Amino acid sequence: MINDIWILATASLVAAACALVGVFLILRRQALMGDAISHSVLLGIVLAYLITDSRALPIMLGGAVIIGLLTAWLSDTLNRVGKLQNDASIGIVFTLFFAIGVILVSLYAGQIDLDQECVLYGEIAFIPFDTLHIGGGKNLDDGFEIGPRAFWAIAVVFIIVLISIIVAFNRLQTVAFHPKLALSLGINIVFWHYFLMTLVSMTTVASFDAVGAILVVALLVIPASSAYLIAKSLKAMLWSAVAYSQASVAIGYTLAYQLDSSISASIAVSAGILLCLTVALLEIKKQRQRATATAQ
Amino acid sequence: MEGFSLFPPPSFWENWLHFWRFEDMNVLWVLMGSVLLGMSASVIGGFAFLRKRALIGDALAHAALPGVMMAFLLFQTRDPLIIFIGALCSSFLGFFLIDWLPKNTKIKADAALAITLSFFFAIGLMLLSFIQGMDVNNKSGLDKILFGQAAAMTEGDIKLLGYVTIFILITVVLFFQKFRLIAFNQAYARTLGIAVNRYELLLALLIVMSVVVGLQLVGVVLMAAILLTPIAAARYWSNQLAHILIIASLLGALSALISTQISYLAPAMPTGPWMVVSLSVLFILSLLFAPQKGLIKQHLNYKRLRQKVAEENILRTLYKLHERHQFSRHHFTQADIQSFRSMPSSCLQSTLKKLNRQGLVQSSSQGTTLTQAGLKKATQLTRRHRLWENYLNEQAQLSPEQVHQHAERIEHILTDAQEVQLQQELRNSQQDPHGNQIPGATLSKEGGGKN
Incomplete structure (x- = not known):
């Protein structure tokens, strides 16, 4: 029972953090960048682990952020210097990084507790067994168990994302909706671009244990897109994206329980189903409006 | 492992x-x-x-x-x-x-x-x-x-x-x-x-x-x-x-x-x-x-073009100095050149050395002077520059103040055929919009020096 609560808490934090970051990805038309970074983060995690031999959160976050920013920068450079289309340069960079990541995982399969499957699904069901102990050798209680590692990772990242959005709300809003205005106001667009990429990298790495490298794309893009369809302001969009994400966690968890399928995949599928419902409702509304317009 | x-x-x-x-x-x-x-x-x-x-x-x-x-x-x-x-x-x-x-x-x-x-x-x-x-x-x-x-x-x-x-x-x-x-x-x-x-x-x-x-x-x-x-x-x-x-x-x-x-x-x-x-x-x-579009090849091309532009700019500066002194003085110091065209001394010296090697200028203790071949080349460049200024002024209705920048870029890439065409378009005009003489064609006639 307590395990279920930990799983649900982790899942809803992952979904909420992804939804918040995803809103800005959708608004900045960087959905593909989210896809790219979530793939290349794998390389960051594997490299960080192989180099430092530790799974401490700051190291994982650091590795992921470095590789995430490298992905963003390399695709940008390839786009400018190599004169390649934007999406093509993104595609070339992230597939290479991801491929190297997978090769490293299969080369050092014995040493890393990652396998190819876990890269794809994540292992949210096993999260409660990998717990964090506080103050093992320090002055606090000896090895006091405070809950799953993955939960605290995503909790830290969620708080970072939340604080960034609250503090930099106006800046992010201007950059997201009107980059040219932001430029003329003297806002450093490049900085905010890479700032967003940093948030994306941190969110994906913290979600990695829970949902894996690819399903995190679903959580980044789908709830935010649903919110984009119905919201009228940035604040409303952020709130509704979070609401969508929490609804998908609830539905997905039930679905997974009923069908005995992967929890993370079910959550992503329910996010997609909610998006389909939203689109369908909007279509019906549109058609009804058209009908009344022709009737008049 | x-x-x-x-x-x-x-x-x-x-x-x-x-x-x-x-x-x-x-x-x-x-x-x-x-x-x-x-x-x-x-x-x-x-x-x-x-x-x-x-x-x-x-x-x-x-x-x-x-x-x-x-x-x-x-x-x-x-x-x-x-x-x-x-x-x-x-x-x-x-x-x-x-x-x-x-x-x-x-x-x-x-x-x-x-x-x-x-x-x-x-x-x-x-x-x-x-x-x-x-x-x-x-x-x-x-x-x-x-x-x-x-x-x-x-x-x-x-x-x-x-x-x-x-x-x-x-x-x-x-x-x-x-x-x-x-x-x-x-x-x-x-x-x-x-x-x-x-x-x-x-x-x-x-x-x-x-x-x-x-x-x-x-x-x-x-x-x-x-x-x-x-x-x-x-x-x-x-x-x-x-x-x-x-x-x-x-x-x-x-x-x-x-x-x-x-x-x-x-x-x-x-x-x-x-x-x-x-x-x-x-x-x-x-x-x-x-071979054509690779970054290394492009970088080399870019460097070569920059080098060419730097060399040609110095040739043209020397020509202008000659013109300023009614073609009576032949030796100019680096300071003279820099007073016309601001560029770092190191760059100027290395470019002069390269020009020297190509036999377009001659450096001595008195300063730098254009050789016969160098003068020919410099005259041709100046001619193209001024023809283009004239062309922009007449055909594109740009004011004389606006034309210099354009001409400064195009002089390096105009071809012989384009030069002849320009000349025909302009009905052999003799002066550029700033009132400077357009030196005679060096393609057919020999030598542009009018001293």
Whole structure:
């Protein structure tokens, strides 16, 4: 029972953090960048682990952020210097990084507790067994168990994302909706671009244990897109994206329980189903409006 | 370093020789299959690239996953054809969703791609985990299509792969003209009466087919690179679409060759990632070393042009100094030159040295002077500069203050023929808008010096 609560808490934090970051990805038309970074983060995690031999959160976050920013920068450079289309340069960079990541995982399969499957699904069901102990050798209680590692990772990242959005709300809003205005106001667009990429990298790495490298794309893009369809302001969009994400966690968890399928995949599928419902409702509304317009 | 003991040196070579002697017929088949796949995927990816949908392969490959799982669930068989048809259906569904979403909702094209990709993939994974919980036969190899495993391919898989890839290649060759026209100029193709929509659909079908058929070998996740990277690399080698496509297919085939070998030598390795890595290496090599459009060549060209411009600027400055002194004084110091054209002393000295070596200027203790050849060249440059100023002033109605900057750039690249043409256009005018004499043509007459 307590395990279920930990799983649900982790899942809803992952979904909420992804939804918040995803809103800005959708608004900045960087959905593909989210896809790219979530793939290349794998390389960051594997490299960080192989180099430092530790799974401490700051190291994982650091590795992921470095590789995430490298992905963003390399695709940008390839786009400018190599004169390649934007999406093509993104595609070339992230597939290479991801491929190297997978090769490293299969080369050092014995040493890393990652396998190819876990890269794809994540292992949210096993999260409660990998717990964090506080103050093992320090002055606090000896090895006091405070809950799953993955939960605290995503909790830290969620708080970072939340604080960034609250503090930099106006800046992010201007950059997201009107980059040219932001430029003329003297806002450093490049900085905010890479700032967003940093948030994306941190969110994906913290979600990695829970949902894996690819399903995190679903959580980044789908709830935010649903919110984009119905919201009228940035604040409303952020709130509704979070609401969508929490609804998908609830539905997905039930679905997974009923069908005995992967929890993370079910959550992503329910996010997609909610998006389909939203689109369908909007279509019906549109058609009804058209009908009344022709009737008049 | 446990991983590297997988292929210690001696047995590595033995294995390698074994591979190339094709003692194992299966190896030959897998090799041929992957080479064919590499070729057809690169060619068809070329058209996706030209239609500015470089990442469509990524989305379609992910979208094929639920189809594979559905087909397995419904028919409980791993028959390649049934799996292929299932994947084809769901991939096509994904294709239409990617098309439909941006047209009918506020969702943008890139988001539509990411949504389709992740949604279908999630459905596929959900079904896969559902199947793995079920009690059915031969479900074990299903997850191999995530990363691809050449060694796990059956004879049926390879046969299907061969048929489909050959079909794709033949279709592309047959309709090459039409595909090319549609890729570059859809509106024009329409006015010619080509049924663009039908060919678009055919192209979509070919893309979906090549993605789906490659899943066994390359895997869902990295299929994007097989369509995209070869064409991106080949683009640096030529400007002709036919050549680009041929080069892309060669690159695709080469990477397939390399990765199949690795997969054979180290069976634990997934094939797809190695194919992507070898393709990326080929891409980086092309990006750097391609003869015309490679970065190194371009950098050299740029440097050469800069050098030429710097040299010509100094020649022209020397000419102006001559002109200022009514061609009576011949030696000028570096300070004189710098008073006309500000440039760092180090750059000036190195450029002067180069000019000296070419015999265009002569430096002595008194200063620098133009040689006969140098004067000729300087006169020609000045002439082009002033002709162009005049031309802009007369024909483009630019004021005399505006024309100098333009002329400063164009003087380096005007050709002899253009110079004659300019002269004719301007009816042999003698002065530029600033009132300076346009020195006489040095092409026919000898020497521009009027001292």
